[in-house]
Amino acid sequence: MDTKKEKNIVLKIGARTLECGLEDSSKPLGKFNVHHFAELQTFGVDSTAYDHSLIPDSASEKVTKEFRLQSMAKNDQEHFRHLFFPDTLIYEDLSLFLQSLKIHLRKVLNKIFYKCGISTINSKLILVQNSTFPKVYNKLLTEILINDLLMRAVVILPTPLMVSIASGSSFALIIDIGWSFTTVVPVFDYRVLDNLLTFTNRAGSRLHYELLSELREEGFDIESISFRELENTISLLDSLVCTSNDELIACGRFLVRKKIFTDAIEKLYLSFDSSVQYEDNEIPIIKLATDLIDKRLPIDLRKILSSRTIVTGGISNLKDFRQTLLARIDEAVAQQLHGIETLGDWAGASIYSTLMKHQKKSPDLWEIRKV
Incomplete structure (x- = not known):
């Protein structure tokens, strides 16, 4: 257990899956599907703003069917079957949505860390996320991790870089x-x-x-x-x-x-x-x-x-x-294309954290620390 406390926590967070473990490992301790934690929320979603591509300019019967499909998409949002929808304008009350998301994420993260047997108190967390991850969700996540889960620091790393590192390449x-x-x-x-x-x-x-x-x-x-x-x-x-x-x-x-x-x-x-x-x-x-x-x-x-x-x-x-x-x-393409394999973004973050732990912190890292 002492070893776990000394190691940085690596958390990959996405719209559909969460992966959690410790640095210096090739695989996470747990991989969790977001829909397993789904439950009905109190905020509302504007169905007409959710996805206009689901409503074609065609016969009224087909439009009615598409609205039914759109209603299912709306229902998935209102149950948090997937997270971090990029367009926050779809929510009827943004503050209520963010409050609901914060409560939901706090419960989900607590369950994940508990199932992985990881103590978060005074720990440092490596957070892996996509380059297009909205900043409004970043702020919410770091508040939960530092203020509620009592972590001392959160380092945010981009998925593309971690994928590249896990392939053994700098480019x-x-x-x-x-x-x-x-x-x-x-x-x-x-x-x-x-x-x-x-x-x-x-x-x-x-x-x-x-x-x-x-x-x-x-x-x-x-x-x-x-x-x-x-x-x-x-x-x-x-x-x-x-x-x-x-x-x-x-x-x-x-x-x-x-x-x-x-x-x-x-x-x-x-x-x-x-x-x-x-x-x-x-x-x-x-x-x-x-x-x-x-x-x-x-x-x-x-x-x-x-x-x-x-x-x-x-x-x-x-x-x-x-x-x-x-x-x-x-x-x-004009150039000859060649694909290479990668261990994945979580493994890349684990490798990165292990290698950089005893070196000077890179100025490019986005690190949020407890005040």
């Missing part, structure tokens, strides 16, 4: 497929080049609700499919290829066509039509990567970064996903 091109956004950002000389960061909403949440829409069109009662059941079905896909249109997989209590899932993944993540004019926030991942490599990166960095491309994020763990996406990007 890489990181394609991170998250819940709200997919980001493409270069890391060079242990620095995240945020000025070159680009993103799209082709991410986990969009796949989730588009699949619900497809299942509804197939005649399934989507209100009988829980958030957890749909996400489990996605994560358990054994391949991106459907050998038969009649091949079935389990989704909750239903048997559904696997092709619905593979087609949705192909359309959302792996396809790009150069003849289509895309909205700025809906640009395909392939185009984001090719534009960055061929146009936006400095010429002297294009070859070196494209030779170390990393695809990370939940959906990237599906069999053959990384290889397929990298192959599609490689076909579209």
Whole structure:
């Protein structure tokens, strides 16, 4: 137990999962899905502001169905089945929402640290989060960690840098497929080049609700499919290829066509039509990567970064996903693309914390300390 007290705590926090453990470890002590802690909250969400892309300009019957789907998305928000939605304008009362989130996060973090057997009192925490993580949530998190959980310091580290470190490299091109956004950002000389960061909403949440829409069109009662059941079905896909249109997989209590899932993944993540004019926030991942490599990166960095491309994020763990996406990007770019493996952002933070513990603190670190 004394050893645990001496080691820094490493916490990766995301919209869908939380990973917690101690530095100098290759794996976290625990990985927790946010939806396991879901419970109804008191704040309200403006359904008309939640996601306008769910409401097409079409027949009234279809609009009614889309509002039903949007209502499910609203319900997921009001139960905290996923966290840290980037647009706080959707909440009817922001102060009430932040108060509810603070109470919820405090309970969740207490449970996580308890289950991992970690004491937080006077500990130093390494917090790993995405480059697009909203500052309003950062402030809330650090207040909880320092004021409520009595930690002495919190060091915030960006996911892209940790992913690069966990690959054994000081430079890489990181394609991170998250819940709200997919980001493409270069890391060079242990620095995240945020000025070159680009993103799209082709991410986990969009796949989730588009699949619900497809299942509804197939005649399934989507209100009988829980958030957890749909996400489990996605994560358990054994391949991106459907050998038969009649091949079935389990989704909750239903048997559904696997092709619905593979087609949705192909359309959302792996396809790009150069003849289509895309909205700025809906640009395909392939185009984001090719534009960055061929146009936006400095010429002297294009070859070196494209030779170390990393695809990370939940959906990237599906069999053959990384290889397929990298192959599609490689076909579209002038530079030769080469993918490399990584141990992941949590492991990168564990390595970083261990190596830097007895060295001078880097001025680039964002550290919040107890006053």
